[in-house]
Amino acid sequence: MSKVKPVVKKTVRIKENDLVDLIDNIVNETVAVKKQEWINEQAKLASNKTALLERKLANLEAKVQKLTESRK
Secondary structure, X not given: OOOOOOOOOOOOOOOHHXXXXXXXXXXXXXXXXXXXXXXXXXXXXXXXXXXXHXXXXXXXXXXXXXXXXXXX
């Protein structure tokens, strides 16, 4: 014989307005979390681009400095 217990389903009564509020809260919370993730991701991308630009600028400045020194 099987020792599997049948699943008991429980029904909870909730007013329509309460259900709508619950769904609305869940959606708002999820949107806020995803928005913060997106903001963090964009900030990381911007800082990576800034660092890359600063590195390229430093290399360019070094090359210009080297050229000006060789002309003296």
